[in-house]
Amino acid sequence: xxxxxxxxxxxxxxxxxxxxxxxxxxxxxxxxxxxxxxxxxxxxxxxxxxxxxxxxxxxxxxxxxxxxxxxxxxxxxxxxxxxxxxxxxxxxxxxxxxxxxxxxxxxxxxxxxxxxxxxx
Amino acid sequence: xxxxxxxxxxxxxxxxxxxxxxxxxxxxxxxxxxxxxxxxxxxxxxxxxxxxxxxxxxxxxxxxxxxxxxxxxxxxxxxxxxxxxxxxxxxxxxxxxxxxxxxxxxxxxxxxxxxxxxxxxxxxxxxxxxxxxxxxxxxxxxxxxxxxxxxxxxxxxxxxxxxxxxxxxxxxxxxxxxxxxxxxxxxxxxxxxxxxxxxxxxxxxxxxxxxxxxxxxxxxxxxxxxxxxxxxxxxxxxxxxxxxxxxxxxx
Numbered sequence: 437x438x439x440x441x442x443x444x445x446x447x448x449x450x451x452x453x454x455x456x457x458x459x460x461x462x463x464x465x466x467x468x469x470x471x472x473x474x475x476x477x478x479x480x481x482x483x484x485x486x487x488x489x490x491x492x493x494x495x496x497x498x499x500x501x502x503x504x505x506x507x508x509x510x511x512x513x514x515x516x517x518x519x520x521x522x523x524x525x526x527x528x529x530x531x532x533x534x535x536x537x538x539x540x541x542x543x544x545x546x547x548x549x550x551x552x553x554x555x556x
Numbered sequence: 557x558x559x560x561x562x563x564x565x566x567x568x569x570x571x572x573x574x575x576x577x578x579x580x581x582x583x584x585x586x587x588x589x590x591x592x593x594x595x596x597x598x599x600x601x602x603x604x605x606x607x608x609x610x611x612x613x614x615x616x617x618x619x620x621x622x623x624x625x626x627x628x629x630x631x632x633x634x635x636x637x638x639x640x641x642x643x644x645x646x647x648x649x650x651x652x653x654x655x656x657x658x659x660x661x662x663x664x665x666x667x668x669x670x671x672x673x674x675x676x677x678x679x680x681x682x683x684x685x686x687x688x689x690x691x692x693x694x695x696x697x698x699x700x701x702x703x704x705x706x707x708x709x710x711x712x713x714x715x716x717x718x719x720x721x722x723x724x725x726x727x728x729x730x731x732x733x734x735x736x737x738x739x740x741x742x743x744x745x746x747x748x749x750x751x752x753x754x755x756x757x758x759x760x761x762x763x764x765x766x767x768x769x770x771x772x773x774x775x776x777x778x779x780x781x782x783x784x785x786x787x788x789x790x791x792x793x794x795x796x797x798x799x800x801x802x803x804x805x806x807x
Contacts, residue, residue: 532735535623536633539599543619543637 440502441483444509448480471519475512482508565668567594568643569660570634572627573651574601577610584614586657587649591664597637598651601630607651627717628735639723639730647720655718659758663720666756673725673751674742676711677718677758691775698779699740706790707747712755714740725751740782744789 455472458464482489482505493504569587573580580598587596598611602624612618621633631648638646645667649655659677666675680696692715699714717739721729728749734741746753 531623532625532629532632535621535625536629536636539619539621539633540637540640542622543597543617547617 437500437502441489441505444479444483444502444505448476448483451476452480468520468523471516475509475516478512479505479509565645566643567591567645567647567664568638568641569594569596569647569649570631570638571596571598571611571616571649571651572601572630572634573598573603573607573611574624574627574630575603575605575607576651577603577605577607579653580607580616580651581610581614583649583651583653583657584611584616587660588615590657591660594660597634599630599634601625601627611651626735628733628738631738632729632733635721635726635729635733639726643726644723645720646726648717650717654760654762656759656761659718659756662756662758663718666754667720667722670754671752672754673722673749674746674753675720676713676716676753676755677760678713678716678755679758679760680712695775695779699782702783702786703740703743706744706786711743711753714743716758716760718758718760734785737778737782737785741785741789744786748789748792 452473455464455469455476459466459469482492486501489501489505492508493499493501496504496507498504498507569591571580571583571587576583584596584598587594596616598608598616598618600608600611600618600620602621608618608620619633619637621630625633634648635646645664647660647663647667649657649660655677663675663677666672696713696715700711703711703714719739719742725746728745728751729742732745734745743753
């Protein structure tokens with residue numbers, strides 16, 4: 437049991453490190469790193485704070501505290517992934533609108549060029 | 557140049573095309589024969605072949621998308637252009653040659669006279685015909701059954717992409733349009749807006765060139781995807797409303 441908790445502590449520290457390095461190198465924007473850092477910090481605190489983990493396990497009715505932690509972490513990461521899906525969808529919509537706008541403007545620009553050419 | 561249309565009941569024909577250089581030239585030529593004087597815009601969905609050049613050589617105007625958006629994105633780009641230029645009606649015809657442009661006048665007439673927001677070129681309106689593939693036949697029957705209670709009336713050819721829309725529908729589709737496999741979801745969106753559609757008997761042909769993007773595996777994905785899209789749109793259902801002023805004004 438302790439081994440699993442140590443592993444989860446290591447995992448959370450690694451995740452925090454990866455996210456911070458990624459933000460520092462501008463691979464990830466700060467606003468998109470917040471949810472990952474939040475999830476990793478929750479994992480770190482719960483894996484080190486035994487009384488809190490025991491309380492949480494009994495509160496959600498799971499006998500094994502590490503299993504409760506894994507369940508909670510799974511739910512947290514699902515929420516993070518869902519948030520990213522929402523962001524991704526908004527970006528895709530913006531991308532499509534932008535692509536269409538560029539195509540329409542290019543089309544109209546070409547039309548204006550042709551019109552001025554035919555007049556001159 | 558396609559200027560802002562000045563005459564009443566102006567029509568624009570859009571041809572979404574992706575890697576259709578083998579067929580698009582003939583399609584444009586046939587459109588010019590069937591509907592002389594009607595402007596044609598080929599929406600080139602970032603093709604890797606010479607689709608845009610072939611279309612331009614056939615005297616179509618070409619709108620080039622800088623990135624590949626898929627069928628829905630290409631069609632919506634055409635609708636947006638038509639709406640911004642002020643056209644009253646738009647007929648969409650695919651660039652692969654499956655839709656016979658000889659039926660464009662019929663669809664246009666149905667749009668002008670029926671008062672419906674959409675006219676669908678239907679291969680089944682005159683009775684059963686041979687399906688292009690077994691899976692397509694099964695899919696069409698399946699979606700007919702699914703759509704019947706949602707639309708409140710039967711639709712014979714829900715997968716047809718040979719459609720015409722009026723300005724009220726153009727306004728809606730300029731703002732929001734299904735991206736992948738848009739035909740069936742479009743019908744549900746129309747229903748949500750209390751718009752109506754009419755089916756016009758049309759002859760469909762084999763593709764003139766290129767390859768269909770729908771494979772056997774994609775057929776299953778298609779059914780799942782469209783089914784999800786239909787139900788998500790039904791969940792958004794706002795109740796049958798009176799026809800909008802825009803819809804009334806356009807008819």
